[in-house]
Amino acid sequence: MSQSFDEISAQLKRRHRKSARLKWLSMGALGLAGLFLVIFFADMLGKGLPAFQQAQIRVEVTYSEQSQQLPLAAVNEDVRELVSRGWLRTLPMMMRDNPELLGSTRQEWVLADGQVDQYLKGHYTRLNDRQQAAVDALVEEGRAELKFNTTFFTRGDSKMPELAGIMSAAMGTVMTLLVTLAVSFPIGVMTAVYLEEFAPDNRLTQIIEININNLAAIPSILFGLLGLAIFISFFGVPRSSPLVGGLTLALMTLPVIIISTRTALRSVPDSIRHAAFGVGCSRWQVVRDHVLPLALPGIMTGSIIGLAQAMGETAPLIIVGMVAFIPDISASVTDAATVLPAQIFTWAGEPDRAFVEKTAGGILVLLSVLIAMNATAVVLRKKFERRW
Amino acid sequence: MNRILKTTAIAAAVMGVVGVAQAREQIRIVGSSTVYPFASYVAEEFGATTDYPTPVIESTGSGGGLRLFCNGAGDDTPDITNASRRMKPSEFERCAENGVTDITEAFIGYDGIAFAQSNANEQMSVTREQIFLALAAQVPVDGELVDNPYTRWSEIDPSLPDREIAVYGPPTTSGTRDAFEELVMEAVSEDMEAYGGEGYTNIRADGAYIDAGENDNLIVQRLSENTEAFGIFGYSFLEENEDTLVGSSIDGVEPTPEAIGSGEYPVSRSMYFYLKNQHGDDVPAMYEYANLFMSEQMVGDLGYLKGIGLIPAPEDLREEARNAVASKEQLELSDLQ
Numbered sequence: 001m002s003q004s005f006d007e008i009s010a011q012l013k014r015r016h017r018k019s020a021r022l023k024w025l026s027m028g029a030l031g032l033a034g035l036f037l038v039i040f041f042a043d044m045l046g047k048g049l050p051a052f053q054q055a056q057i058r059v060e061v062t063y064s065e066q067s068q069q070l071p072l073a074a075v076n077e078d079v080r081e082l083v084s085r086g087w088l089r090t091l092p093m094m095m096r097d098n099p100e101l102l103g104s105t106r107q108e109w110v111l112a113d114g115q116v117d118q119y120l121k122g123h124y125t126r127l128n129d130r131q132q133a134a135v136d137a138l139v140e141e142g143r144a145e146l147k148f149n150t151t152f153f154t155r156g157d158s159k160m161p162e163l164a165g166i167m168s169a170a171m172g173t174v175m176t177l178l179v180t181l182a183v184s185f186p187i188g189v190m191t192a193v194y195l196e197e198f199a200p201d202n203r204l205t206q207i208i209e210i211n212i213n214n215l216a217a218i219p220s221i222l223f224g225l226l227g228l229a230i231f232i233s234f235f236g237v238p239r240s241s242p243l244v245g246g247l248t249l250a251l252m253t254l255p256v257i258i259i260s261t262r263t264a265l266r267s268v269p270d271s272i273r274h275a276a277f278g279v280g281c282s283r284w285q286v287v288r289d290h291v292l293p294l295a296l297p298g299i300m301t302g303s304i305i306g307l308a309q310a311m312g313e314t315a316p317l318i319i320v321g322m323v324a325f326i327p328d329i330s331a332s333v334t335d336a337a338t339v340l341p342a343q344i345f346t347w348a349g350e351p352d353r354a355f356v357e358k359t360a361g362g363i364l365v366l367l368s369v370l371i372a373m374n375a376t377a378v379v380l381r382k383k384f385e386r387r388w
Numbered sequence: 389m390n391r392i393l394k395t396t397a398i399a400a401a402v403m404g405v406v407g408v409a410q411a412r413e414q415i416r417i418v419g420s421s422t423v424y425p426f427a428s429y430v431a432e433e434f435g436a437t438t439d440y441p442t443p444v445i446e447s448t449g450s451g452g453g454l455r456l457f458c459n460g461a462g463d464d465t466p467d468i469t470n471a472s473r474r475m476k477p478s479e480f481e482r483c484a485e486n487g488v489t490d491i492t493e494a495f496i497g498y499d500g501i502a503f504a505q506s507n508a509n510e511q512m513s514v515t516r517e518q519i520f521l522a523l524a525a526q527v528p529v530d531g532e533l534v535d536n537p538y539t540r541w542s543e544i545d546p547s548l549p550d551r552e553i554a555v556y557g558p559p560t561t562s563g564t565r566d567a568f569e570e571l572v573m574e575a576v577s578e579d580m581e582a583y584g585g586e587g588y589t590n591i592r593a594d595g596a597y598i599d600a601g602e603n604d605n606l607i608v609q610r611l612s613e614n615t616e617a618f619g620i621f622g623y624s625f626l627e628e629n630e631d632t633l634v635g636s637s638i639d640g641v642e643p644t645p646e647a648i649g650s651g652e653y654p655v656s657r658s659m660y661f662y663l664k665n666q667h668g669d670d671v672p673a674m675y676e677y678a679n680l681f682m683s684e685q686m687v688g689d690l691g692y693l694k695g696i697g698l699i700p701a702p703e704d705l706r707e708e709a710r711n712a713v714a715s716k717e718q719l720e721l722s723d724l725q
Contacts (some may be wrong), residue, residue: 064475069556086436089433089436089437092437093437098440124631158430158432159425159696239464240446295537312521321446324445324446325424325428325432325444325445326430326442326444327434327435328432328441329443330444336414336444348603348605349421349602349603349604349605351604351622351624351628351696351697353628364694368438
């Protein structure tokens with residue numbers, strides 16, 4: 001069957017049109033995905049950036065015996081409703097710990113009430129007209145302004161929006177991830193080394209391999225139930241502690257680390273192994289001195305991605321009691337603690353409108369940490385990766 | 389091999405830390421998500437103004453909390469559970485079976501359930517019966533029970549606006565839903581002949597009632613997007629969003645703190661927490677926490693909790709509840725029946 005030149009060129013045109021169409025479609029898909037991302041970020045930035053600022057008022061604080069009994073007496077009547085009650089209630093204990101304060105009067109910048117903060121940011125506020133006028137007057141005098149919100153980064157959760165911070169959740173996340181890393185990294189890597197370098201290829205190892213791949217796809221909430229049954233009920237690990245959370249997340253991260261380690265080990269060419277065997281190395285020496293160091297960048301990348309995944313997890317942690325109200329910053333892995341995503345979840349359910357910005361602020365912090373972790377993974381890969 | 393040995397050693401060390409049990413300073417609290425905001429407020433105050441660590445509070449729902457609480461009297465069970473309804477006799481019996489025999493009940497105050505919509509519309513006055521007819525799965529028509537035929541409010545009563553019936557509400561796991569079913573659905577249907585005097589609590593599943601999840605803020609957000617719809621949620625969320633929402637009056641009573649506190653507003657419920665007295669010796673802080681909670685500065689008419697949505701009980705009831713906690717009065721099965 002012969003085709004004329006015209007037919008062929010028409011066909012060619014059709015094919016070119018088709019490929020152009022495909023190109024536009026895929027560019028459209030990419031654009032759409034990018035658009036969602038931009039909208040999400042813009043929304044979060046718009047809502048979350050105010051969380052990094054905090055209203056403060058300059059007041060005269062009287063450290064008298066009366067204010068030790070009744071903290072309200074420490075500030076003048078005109079600003080009593082405008083300063084944070086959470087700050088006022090700490091005065092008696094502060095005076096007990098610093099007796100030299102007694103009898104003195106000082107000018108201090110103190111935390112304003114959450115409603116004043118919302119008013120200064122132009123959000124909905126429950127302050128009445130008289131109180132709003134009072135705040136306006138303070139601003140006029142330069143006695144009230146928005147300053148950088150250190151409280152947000154140094155304190156734990158609070159019911160009072162002006163006192164709520166992410167520090168306790170951040171510490172909880174760090175401790176939980178350390179436990180996760182300490183458990184899942186050695187076990188995961190050793191399992192992968194055994195399966196890849198030592199294990200015979202038989203029915204048993206095939207079954208194990210299928211199971212590991214399956215585990216990686218199991219909904220994370222099931223790991224929570226497993227953690228509850230094994231670690232809390234059987235081993236008696238304290239509920240809500242980073243220890244139990246870390247162990248539970250380690251179960252979840254293990255398959256990810258095993259699979260990525262095996263891929264990394266497999267990408268080390270056999271010629272390396274042959275050469276090492278050729279000069280008389282034992283199997284263990286081959287793995288320890290040659291294969292593992294070459295596979296390390298891949299292993300690290302996989303582990304960091306696994307940890308980043310564990311860091312964003314809440315479902316299994318609800319089951320082991322880590323979604324809780326934790327104002328204190330926990331000091332050890334057996335204290336009750338919460339984690340960043342759980343903190344965001346808790347804030348999202350608060351009735352007080354001032355928590356909307358806290359929620360978005362928390363998301364921004366979580367996102368920055370995740371981006372930093374993933375960027376580290378990329379850098380490690382780029383820097384140490386070897387092509388054969 | 390030494391790496392494997394190290395790994396085993398680390399794992400063993402991790403497990404070892406775990407076995408250490410100790411006398412606790414920190415109170416453990418579980419229970420209702422409705423009581424949670426109030427309890428955590430008191431807990432924070434307790435942590436900030438005493439030398440004790442802040443109690444740990446988990447929001448597990450009333451039923452879930454009582455289940456954990458009644459699991460036993462051991463040190464690993466919670467000391468206190470919050471509930472947005474009274475303990476059921478069956479739960480009390482389960483507690484007793486598991487050795488939790490000495491419980492004190494603390495009555496905190498009231499919470500109203502709001503039936504509200506976006507304030508883009510005019511306020512709508514409804515009766516409980518109208519809400520029931522709009523939401524029940526089967527309703528009586530000419531004496532026969534049939535699948536709910538109503539799709540617009542005006543079909544139920546011509547005085548209601550000609551708007552589609554769409555109600556966002558909590559899921560079955562929520563205490564708010566329990567209370568709504570009891571105070572509206574059951575209360576209305578018990579007086580209707582077609583149901584034979586029995587309470588009927590089945591809510592329609594044909595799309596008019598929309599299960600909106602445990603988070604009341606989501607319901608509030610959806611109401612401002614869908615101005616046609618109504619929402620069912622805790623009163624404190626109505627108070628916090630008065631600039632965008634308007635609450636319906638039910639049976640002619642406006643949802644105000646006064647009406648809820650006096651019991652005039654028909655859809656209000658009592659909130660409680662329960663103390664496990666058997667932990668009293670090991671966790672002495674729990675009584676200090678409980679007394680702080682019951683104090684006038686927290687649950688009183690001018691108390692802090694009022695500022696975040698609690699409806700205080702009348703003074704004599706408060707006094708009675710405060711004394712019950714102070715004297716660790718033991719709860720009896722006959723109190724609950």
